[in-house]
Amino acid sequence: MRRTTAALLALTATVALTLSACSSGSTPAATGSATPGKLALTVRIISGGSESFSDAAVHHATALLDAEGVQVTTSTVADPATALRAVIAGQADVALLDPVEAIKAVANGDAPVKYIGSLSQTTDYVVLSLPKYTLKDLSGATFATAGAGTAGDVIASAALAESKVDMTKVQKVTVGGTTARVTAILSGQVDLAPVHAADAVPAVATGKVKILLNTGKVLGSYLQQGMIASDTFIRDKATAQAVVNAFIDSQRWASGNGAQYIATATSNKLLGSLTPAEATTAYQQLKDGKIFATNGAICQASVNDTLNHDYQVKGGLTKATTPAYNKWVDPTFVNAYLKVNGKDKDGFC
Numbered sequence: 249m250r251r252t253t254a255a256l257l258a259l260t261a262t263v264a265l266t267l268s269a270c271s272s273g274s275t276p277a278a279t280g281s282a283t284p285g286k287l288a289l290t291v292r293i294i295s296g297g298s299e300s301f302s303d304a305a306v307h308h309a310t311a312l313l314d315a316e317g318v319q320v321t322t323s324t325v326a327d328p329a330t331a332l333r334a335v336i337a338g339q340a341d342v343a344l345l346d347p348v349e350a351i352k353a354v355a356n357g358d359a360p361v362k363y364i365g366s367l368s369q370t371t372d373y374v375v376l377s378l379p380k381y382t383l384k385d386l387s388g389a390t391f392a393t394a395g396a397g398t399a400g401d402v403i404a405s406a407a408l409a410e411s412k413v414d415m416t417k418v419q420k421v422t423v424g425g426t427t428a429r430v431t432a433i434l435s436g437q438v439d440l441a442p443v444h445a446a447d448a449v450p451a452v453a454t455g456k457v458k459i460l461l462n463t464g465k466v467l468g469s470y471l472q473q474g475m476i477a478s479d480t481f482i483r484d485k486a487t488a489q490a491v492v493n494a495f496i497d498s499q500r501w502a503s504g505n506g507a508q509y510i511a512t513a514t515s516n517k518l519l520g521s522l523t524p525a526e527a528t529t530a531y532q533q534l535k536d537g538k539i540f541a542t543n544g545a546i547c548q549a550s551v552n553d554t555l556n557h558d559y560q561v562k563g564g565l566t567k568a569t570t571p572a573y574n575k576w577v578d579p580t581f582v583n584a585y586l587k588v589n590g591k592d593k594d595g596f597c
Contacts (some may be wrong), residue, residue, distance in 0.1 A: 285486025298425035301446035543595030544582030
């Protein structure tokens with residue numbers, strides 16, 4: 249096993265990983281290839297931050313794994329860094345995070361993890377603002393994120409920078425997940441906040457905020473979320489392949505089954521304050537934005553698109569600090585899936 253720094257391994261005793269088996273209603277049939285070899289009985293999946301409407305496909309993937317006899321336990325912690333530390337420390341097998349987290353862990357501590365496939369090939373983040381703000385006048389505005397270097401921070405900062413916003417004039421503050429950020433901006437505690445598009449719909453309907461910027465339209469190809477697995481888990485090739493199969497299958501299902509997607513989101517309480525009509529609109533936004541990574545989006549072209557955007561954020565990644573592709577990415581399982589199932593026309597790579 250490779251060397252890891254003490255900082256990466258330090259999980260505080262106060263972090264509680266509350267595990268619960270996921271369920272998505274009736275058990276769906278898998279569309280991917282059968283996985284050879286004996287599968288592990290349990291797979292532990294962790295994420296950082298709160299769930300949103302765009303996570304319905306994750307619940308479908310866990311149901312697919314359950315149909316193969318694999319019990320999936322899920323846990324959610326406050327932030328991505330804590331989620332990744334759990335994987336490094338052996339308390340979870342796979343973290344659903346953006347690839348930048350894997351890059352930082354490998355670059356800073358040679359962490360024993362790999363990015364093994366993407367779930368979101370574009371971003372659904374929008375930047376909400378109080379009505380008085382414009383892109384030309386953000387001086388002194390407070391910008392709420394889940395923390396420096398988190399997905400919302402990096403994506404929104406990159407999109408704002410590419411829109412010619414001087415980010416040195418914006419004051420960043422840490423608030424928490426999407427739900428917390430929406431609450432903060434609606435109450436006037438902050439001026440700007442990156443939130444998922446589905447969460448923006450009811451927020452804008454209050455008349456208290458507006459969509460200042462659609463980051464997806466600015467950035468285009470961007471790997472917002474994927475699977476970061478421990479090297480120990482990856483050595484169980486049969487189970488790792490089953491997990492990747494299930495998650496790509498779930499993205500293909502999401503792309504072509506709007507009504508079922510909304511039903512799964514509803515049954516897993518992911519609608520938040522969305523009305524049925526707003527949920528339909530939110531789903532269509534995801535589909536039109538081609539967010540579903542129906543080909544696993546792990547090729548160097550998609551990775552480089554993401555990195556090039558991230559390099560625009562001051563204090564973030566640089567080319568000099570980014571490890572070589574093969575140091576933090578393992579495309580084996582996605583490539584095996586595509587070899588059997590072929591490529592989807594809407595998927596990148």
